[in-house]
């Protein structure tokens with residue numbers, strides 16, 4: 364067993380692309396093939412563009428795939444010729460967890476932010492559990508979200524392009540060709556700051572506050588720089604940095620902020636690799652300078668004034 368580790372961060376981070384991809388991978392190996400028995404909506408406020416009855420109508424649908432678009436999870440469901448997509452946004456504290464039939468519920472899920480931990484059971488159903496889908500196998504999928512910024516939408520698979528939340532997303536930022544990133548940033552970013560462009564989900568989807576700051580640090584670029592003031596070569600470096608920090612985030616199974624670290628190794632470890640996020644006032648790992656913190660593009664932003672220009 365690993366001892367108790369306490370990590371204190373100023374605000375709850377939102378799950379970003381690597382965290383959502385981690386949840387997707389975890390669910391993909393367990394959920395595909397399961398047939399829905401029943402769906403209980405305990406908090407209708409989390410539903411968007413659908414009603415409780417629509418969710419209850421999923422009985423008999425089989426999970427055919429788990430996909431992701433930017434920070435959205437898409438649970439694909441089929442029944443004969445019908446196809447639906449359950450679109451899940453984890454908001455700030457959303458957890459989408461799977462519980463096998465014989466698995467025990469446990470308290471260790473309470474502090475889990477990034478959403479998925481397979482080998483220590485599943486979270487207990489409590490006042491923050493807003494949706495429980497039970498499959499014919501006896502397994503359950505639960506959505507728990509204490510701060511209730513998460514949302515669940517149910518749409519016809521063919522209506523995905525018309526779904527406002529999905530339609531406004533740009534291409535996925537992960538594995539995007541660096542040249543494509545650069546071209547679209549310049550086209551769509553205009554005279555905006557690098558930070559604002561990275562956060563704009565209509566330009567590229569998936570990057571949030573953590574990975575935007577990390578990419579800027581990696582590229583040695585100040586987040587408040589206007590994109591058009593950067594040389595072409597520096598924008599190339601930034602585009603590669605975005606790919607790099609997202610790759611690392613996915614490889615580390617996301618960034619998990621919580622009180623307990625178990626011995627199973629299943630939770631995300633990217634928090635150990637963060638260079639600037641959450642470190643305002645501390646010393647830069649690269650040059651020893653003091654990291655600055657200020658609001659840029661309406662988000663708390665951390666950078667090194669010495670080695671990021």
Ligand SMILES: [Zn+2]
Nearest residue numbers: 647650667670
């Ligand atoms: Zn530095």
